[in-house]
Amino acid sequence: MNRASVTVLLVEDNPIDREAVRRGFAKQRIANTIIEAGDGYAALAHLRGTAEPRVERPYILLVDLNMPRMNGIELITELRADPSLRDSVVFVLTTSRSDEDRVASYNLNVAGYIVKTDVGPGFVRLVEMLDRYWRIIELPT
Numbered sequence: 001m002n003r004a005s006v007t008v009l010l011v012e013d014n015p016i017d018r019e020a021v022r023r024g025f026a027k028q029r030i031a032n033t034i035i036e037a038g039d040g041y042a043a044l045a046h047l048r049g050t051a052e053p054r055v056e057r058p059y060i061l062l063v064d065l066n067m068p069r070m071n072g073i074e075l076i077t078e079l080r081a082d083p084s085l086r087d088s089v090v091f092v093l094t095t096s097r098s099d100e101d102r103v104a105s106y107n108l109n110v111a112g113y114i115v116k117t118d119v120g121p122g123f124v125r126l127v128e129m130l131d132r133y134w135r136i137i138e139l140p141t
Helices: 015-027 040-048 072-081 100-108 121-136
Strands: 007-011 034-037 059-063 088-096 112-115
Touching: 007 015, 007 040, 015 034, 015 121, 034 040, 040 072, 059 072, 059 121, 072 088, 072 100, 088 100, 100 112
Parallel strands: 007 034, 007 059, 059 088, 088 112
Antiparallel strands: none
16 A cells, blocks of 8 residues: 555644644655544545545544534544444544543544644654554555
8 A cells, every 4th residue: 555545534623733733744745635624523524425525545534532513532433333434543633631531532443542742743743653654554445
C-alpha cells in the first residue's frame, strides 16, 4: 500500500486544532488527503457517501472526543455497530486525560489514544507517528 493513498478523516470541531494538524502534515511534507468533519454526524456522512467528498478506503480517522451534536465516543460506537465501517482505524486525539475516556475508547478498539498536549505544538509528533504507522501496517481496503 502506498502511504500517499491513505486518506485522513479529521473529526475535530476546533478550527485551530484542524489547522495545526494540516500544518503538521505540510511541515513533514506529507501530502495525504485530509477531509475535515466538525462532529460525528458529519464524519458519518463523509464515510457513508451522503456528503462530499466521500471518504474512500484506505483511510484512518483522527477523532476528538469533545464535540457538539455527536461526540467522539458516540461516533466510534456508531462505527463499530455498522458492518461496513466497523473495521475503521481510529485514533482518538483529545485534550482528555480521563481514565474513563481512555478506557471507553480502548473498549471500542481504537488504534491509539493521543492527548493533544503530549504531541506538542503544531502536531508534528502526531504526524511523524502516523507516517511511521502507515508505512508498516496494512489498512483495510
